[in-house]
Amino acid sequence: MGKGGGCVPSKNKPPKGVSDQDLPNPESDGPVSDQNLSQITPEQNPIDIGVPPQEQQAQRKLKVFIVFYSMYGHVEILARRIKKGVDSIDGVEGFLFRVPETLSPEVLEQMKVPKKKDGNADEVPVILPERLAEADGLLFGFPTRYGSMAAQMKAFFDSTGQLWREQRLAGVPAGFFVSTGTQGGGQETTAWTAITQLAHHGMVYVPIGYTFGAGMFEMDSLRGGSPYGAGVFSGDGTRKPSETELDLAEHHGKYMAGIVQRFAQPSLHRPGHGLD
Numbered sequence: 001m002g003k004g005g006g007c008v009p010s011k012n013k014p015p016k017g018v019s020d021q022d023l024p025n026p027e028s029d030g031p032v033s034d035q036n037l038s039q040i041t042p043e044q045n046p047i048d049i050g051v052p053p054q055e056q057q058a059q060r061k062l063k064v065f066i067v068f069y070s071m072y073g074h075v076e077i078l079a080r081r082i083k084k085g086v087d088s089i090d091g092v093e094g095f096l097f098r099v100p101e102t103l104s105p106e107v108l109e110q111m112k113v114p115k116k117k118d119g120n121a122d123e124v125p126v127i128l129p130e131r132l133a134e135a136d137g138l139l140f141g142f143p144t145r146y147g148s149m150a151a152q153m154k155a156f157f158d159s160t161g162q163l164w165r166e167q168r169l170a171g172v173p174a175g176f177f178v179s180t181g182t183q184g185g186g187q188e189t190t191a192w193t194a195i196t197q198l199a200h201h202g203m204v205y206v207p208i209g210y211t212f213g214a215g216m217f218e219m220d221s222l223r224g225g226s227p228y229g230a231g232v233f234s235g236d237g238t239r240k241p242s243e244t245e246l247d248l249a250e251h252h253g254k255y256m257a258g259i260v261q262r263f264a265q266p267s268l269h270r271p272g273h274g275l276d
């Protein structure tokens with residue numbers, strides 16, 4: 001008997017005339033829990049309701065596009081080794097692409113350029129300029145022509161005008177790897193003069209510096225590559241990349257993949273990348 005002479009109903013017993021089934025159930029009738037939300041399929045919930053942005057970022061692999069021009073195959077060998085390095089980093093995947101050829105088959109035949117094998121499963125697809133916007137990081141590879149990039153790669157950069165107008169590549173980390181015929185043929189200047197392409201797009205140039213360690217100071221054998229990026233000496237076209245050059249290329253892939261992971265934060269806003 002409480003103050004006021006009335007009886008206080010038990011909290012565990014329903015009022016007279018009301019069954020247990022009529023009472024609200026906090027466990028089944030309350031707000032949907034995060035655990036229940038996580039069971040919603042992408043088809044039911046295409047915008048990942050209840051999943052924090054950080055977890056959404058972690059659920060997809062970051063993409064590094066390795067875009068190159070290779071006449072005699074040296075740059076392509078580096079590109080494939082770079083991809084191996086990128087793919088070795090958890091959460092990052094490398095994709096190989098070629099830029100379009102600008103020389104006629106007749107000219108290429110006179111230059112004794114190896115023919116591409118149609119239908120080859122290992123053949124690298126040609127990239128369209130607009131696809132660059134899909135990448136979280138970019139590595140461009142090309143041979144040198146008088147100390148700067150080959151005309152085929154320059155023609156590809158010239159075709160990215162729409163991306164430039166919309167600044168869709170602004171903030172994307174990017175770097176270079178090169179091939180030269182001789183030691184003084186432009187291992188550094190070829191990358192150096194290409195930086196203007198990145199600057200106008202607002203991309204962030206990522207050199208490798210001396211992160212390769214002792215391999216950067218090797219003096220007992222020929223080695224392409226520089227603080228600007230991986231590289232190879234092709235000589236007259238018959239020289240094969242050395243193991244040191246290939247190891248440097250693989251390191252370049254790993255290094256870029258790590259940088260891409262640092263840049264891929266929800267707080268970084270880039271036009272055209274869904275972060276506006």
